[in-house]
Amino acid sequence: xxxxxxxxxxxxxxxxxxxxxxxxxxxxxxxxxxxxxxxxxxxxxxxxxxxxxxxxxxxxxxxxxxxxxxxxxxxxxxxxxxxxxxxxxxxxxxxxxxxxxxxxxxxxxxxxxxxxxxxxxxxxxxxxxxxxxxxxxxxxxxxxxxxxxxxxxxxxxxxxxxxxxxxxxxxxxxxxxxxxxxxxxxxxxxxxxxxxxxxxxxxxxxxxxxxxxxxxxxxxxxxxxx
Amino acid sequence: xxxxxxxxxxxxxxxxxxxxxxxxxxxxxxxxxxxxxxxxxxxxxxxxxxxxxxxxxxxxxxxxxxxxxxxxxxxxxxxxxxxxxxxxxxxxx
Numbered sequence: 001x002x003x004x005x006x007x008x009x010x011x012x013x014x015x016x017x018x019x020x021x022x023x024x025x026x027x028x029x030x031x032x033x034x035x036x037x038x039x040x041x042x043x044x045x046x047x048x049x050x051x052x053x054x055x056x057x058x059x060x061x062x063x064x065x066x067x068x069x070x071x072x073x074x075x076x077x078x079x080x081x082x083x084x085x086x087x088x089x090x091x092x093x094x095x096x097x098x099x100x101x102x103x104x105x106x107x108x109x110x111x112x113x114x115x116x117x118x119x120x121x122x123x124x125x126x127x128x129x130x131x132x133x134x135x136x137x138x139x140x141x142x143x144x145x146x147x148x149x150x151x152x153x154x155x156x157x158x159x160x161x162x163x164x165x166x167x168x169x170x171x172x173x174x175x176x177x178x179x180x181x182x183x184x185x186x187x188x189x190x191x192x193x194x195x196x197x198x199x200x201x202x203x204x205x206x207x208x209x210x211x212x213x214x215x216x217x218x219x220x221x222x223x224x225x226x
Numbered sequence: 227x228x229x230x231x232x233x234x235x236x237x238x239x240x241x242x243x244x245x246x247x248x249x250x251x252x253x254x255x256x257x258x259x260x261x262x263x264x265x266x267x268x269x270x271x272x273x274x275x276x277x278x279x280x281x282x283x284x285x286x287x288x289x290x291x292x293x294x295x296x297x298x299x300x301x302x303x304x305x306x307x308x309x310x311x312x313x314x315x316x317x318x319x
Contacts, residue, residue: 081283139287
């Protein structure tokens with residue numbers, strides 16, 4: 001996945017200048033807002049263009065320069081807000097923060113000193129519609145589209161899976177649900193005895209039970225069973 | 227789903243959302259969805275000196291995946307209820 005802001009120049013060839021969407025993969029156009037200016041980072045506003053909001057991303061296309069356009073996936077938009085305070089920004093706008101790849105070696109000042117526009121490093125974008133009464137509508141559409149784009153499932157999930165797996169195992173050994181407390185107290189012997197990678201994860205939690213007053217009883221029961 | 231239910235109970239309360247980029251925004255929790263996307267109202271940036279350019283906006287939408295911490299009001303936590311719910315979640319029920 002491309003992180004952050006990028007150039008976008010894919011326009012239909014029919015003269016309408018509309019963006020080409022990834023329709024085969026389900027990308028849909030949700031909203032079109034004409035007469036929108038854009039400001040990237042601290043840079044000045046760029047001449048009015050048209051904002052296309054799709055189910056995947058924001059696309060801003062210049063109305064004058066057909067070769068000019070930007071796009072950013074909703075996955076990369078960390079935050080969006082309506083800004084109306086003239087002290088914060090001269091024109092009422094939709095303010096967005098964009099998630100960028102962390103790059104420790106370079107800070108933002110480098111980009112500015114060289115004057116080169118490095119799109120993937122842009123952290124803020126302001127969208128200024130000429131009709132500011134549309135801001136709340138745009139805000140709501142942004143919210144809706146953000147919710148259409150949850151994080152892709154990552155491996156992180158697996159860590160959690162192992163943990164739940166151990167808990168399930170304990171339940172299976174014990175049987176009766178009412179006696180869940182008992183199962184936890186009893187199982188240290190079996191878990192420690194057959195320790196493998198996965199079951200080991202359950203140990204820290206089980207050790208917490210050792211000072212429990214029920215521990216003594218559990219110990220006796222285990223002896224009895226042997 | 228535990229935290230989704232939990233945050234839903236906090237709607238209307240004042241919270242501070244700390245983002246992974248260190249920005250902290252305080253505001254009234256307006257809504258939360260299943261991805262823990264958070265909408266705040268009456269927001270203000272906690273460290274205004276550090277983020278002078280940052281919004282004096284009224285409301286904002288924060289993507290769940292960029293949230294590092296949510297600071298809760300001290301009386302907004304029913305410890306017993308949370309404890310119980312966490313235990314039930316851990317048992318897979």
